[in-house]
Amino acid sequence: MKNKNIIIAYLVLTLIFLSEIVLNFNKYSYAGYYTDKIIGWLWLAMTVFIIIRLWKKKAIKAYFGLLIAGIILSILPMMIPFFAILGYFSTFDNYQRIQLNNDYRIERYRPGALSKPHIAIYRQKGILEKNISKVPYIDVLERVLQRSSIDISSDERQEGIQEARFVNANKDSIGVEYQIMNKKQIFYHRIYENQFED
Incomplete structure (x- = not known):
């Protein structure tokens, strides 16, 4: 039951994180410079926590594989998407x-x-x-x-x-x-x- 609550909290945070990405594509964001950074870092920290806590589950291993594959694929085309991801999560070049x-x-x-x-x-x-x-x-x-x-x-x-x-x-x-x-x-x-x- 505890794991179920953690997964629900993670799914809610993931939806907020995805909504921020969708807003960004339309030139919107949540108010304040650090808001999207905080949402991003919370999602990242929760992702690491979920992967460590539920590592024995096959779905989590597959999810981890998809995340790593996404990072590798973002590095291949001159690292431009990777730097975009880095810029989203950090104050790099701001x-x-x-x-x-x-x-x-x-x-x-x-x-x-x-x-x-x-x-x-x-x-x-x-x-x-x-x-x-x-x-x-x-x-x-x-x-x-x-x-x-x-x-x-x-x-x-x-x-x-x-x-x-x-x-x-x-x-x-x-x-x-x-x-x-x-x-x-x-x-x-x-x-x-x-x-x-x-």
Whole structure:
């Protein structure tokens, strides 16, 4: 009976974990940067616990085999899916998170193993939040530093955001005032089509 309760709890956690993945594919997630990390790590810890506790069962051995096969297959195509999995469970390549106000937050992050840094804007509604805009970080640097990307050195490209302040938002864009390298400038992020709904 104890094992049955553990399996039920694990299945519930797995459904929450899968719902987070489905939400991510649609540019949604549960509100807060660490929420999906906590859900992921709880699922991972519970998976290890279930495998160790119920190892004698054939179904668990098969499940473990499927998980290992999935990890190996994700490594084969240039390790890109593997790095996506790693990014989901960790803060790897997530450089900054800034809460603009109660409704909006931004992240400076690398969306993939071979990608350059981006800025993403999230809008929170209740327990969910949605990625409403994404732009390469170099575009923000060009605007704030008032220089072409050709004239921005690789060291300067690594400079973080000192401060970000919400300016305004409408159905087409959201204005954020950035301070980078002691320079301030407003950057208007274009909102994905039909993503701004009240």
